[in-house]
Amino acid sequence: xKFDLRQCxxxxxxxxxRNFARAADALGLTQPALTRSLQVLEKSIGARLFDRNRARVxxxxxxxxxxxxxxxxVNQARDIxxxxxxxxxxxxxxxxxxxxxxxxxxxxxxxxxxxxxRYPALMVDLSVGDWSDLIRRVASGELELxxxxxxxxxxxxxxxxxxxxxxxxxxxxxxxxxxxGSAELTLEELRRFxxxxxxxxxxxxxxxxxxxxxxxxxxxxxxTAPEIRVDTFALARRIVIESxxxxxxxxxxxxxxxxxxxxxxxPFEVPWLKTNYGIIRLxxxxxxxxxxxxxxxxxxxxxxxD
Numbered sequence: 453x454k455f456d457l458r459q460c461x462x463x464x465x466x467x468x469x470r471n472f473a474r475a476a477d478a479l480g481l482t483q484p485a486l487t488r489s490l491q492v493l494e495k496s497i498g499a500r501l502f503d504r505n506r507a508r509v510x511x512x513x514x515x516x517x518x519x520x521x522x523x524x525x526v527n528q529a530r531d532i533x534x535x536x537x538x539x540x541x542x543x544x545x546x547x548x549x550x551x552x553x554x555x556x557x558x559x560x561x562x563x564x565x566x567x568x569x570r571y572p573a574l575m576v577d578l579s580v581g582d583w584s585d586l587i588r589r590v591a592s593g594e595l596e597l598x599x600x601x602x603x604x605x606x607x608x609x610x611x612x613x614x615x616x617x618x619x620x621x622x623x624x625x626x627x628x629x630x631x632x633g634s635a636e637l638t639l640e641e642l643r644r645f646x647x648x649x650x651x652x653x654x655x656x657x658x659x660x661x662x663x664x665x666x667x668x669x670x671x672x673x674x675x676t677a678p679e680i681r682v683d684t685f686a687l688a689r690r691i692v693i694e695s696x697x698x699x700x701x702x703x704x705x706x707x708x709x710x711x712x713x714x715x716x717x718x719p720f721e722v723p724w725l726k727t728n729y730g731i732i733r734l735x736x737x738x739x740x741x742x743x744x745x746x747x748x749x750x751x752x753x754x755x756x757x758d
């Protein structure tokens with residue numbers, strides 16, 4: 453016994469109009485085509501579904517039962533089609549993503565703002581964390597994608613990585629810091645003061661160690677971090693404003709604080725100190741329409757940072 457949604461719709465049209473000509477017209481079919489469709493269905497089921505006469509067609513007991521079930525199937529199919537159209541149009545859905553502290557502050561927040569401005573009914577769940585936790589959560593399927601350091605992710609075959617533009621980092625401190633005004637700032641002078649920032653990915657940690665940046669690697673997780681470790685850039689900025697600590701930032705991150713006279717960019721260049729993050733997602737999973745829309749907006753935001 454075989455039948456499909458098309459035949460179910462034919463049966464429901466006959467039940468509604470009780471006339472082959474009117475039912476065929478409503479379906480956009482010829483009357484012979486509708487007749488053949490019903491005959492094929494009755495043969496497959498092994499029972500007559502409608503009694504015919506010149507004036508009307510009437511469902512048989514088997515036809516009535518099929519009509520009852522067919523109505524449920526057609527309604528469910530319509531609901532599925534509507535849900536998919538809404539999802540493809542980003543009218544519904546939930547996007548679960550993660551971001552490292554720097555991309556969260558630099559571009560992810562702006563990109564999410566642009567996304568929900570275009571699609572206000574879309575729900576977004578954003579987690580901010582360090583690169584190792586975000587990679588684990590993407591690999592497990594908990595997050596659809598993450599914007600985080602790509603060094604380790606590129607070595608994992610399960611993950612697809614799209615690098616985003618690298619942005620140069622500069623050291624900064626509060627406006628009345630003892631370092632402000634130094635004609636030629638040296639690493640030794642900089643290391644006199646505590647460094648505040650987030651946990652470092654292995655590649656950046658190795659460069660920092662080789663350049664004697666004075667980091668520590670004695671955390672329970674074994675990651676390398678500055679003397680003062682924080683989980684968000686906003687917290688690092690606040691600590692710098694309130695203390696003699698120094699930190700690193702892409703200049704655009706602190707331009708408002710510099711304009712207000714709260715912070716100063718230090719004249720100390722470190723060529724290798726730059727961001728290395730990108731979009732990380734599962735290799736074998738097609739991104740949802742919401743994820744694709746977010747990625748497109750994120751690329752635009754990232755291109756305009758510097």
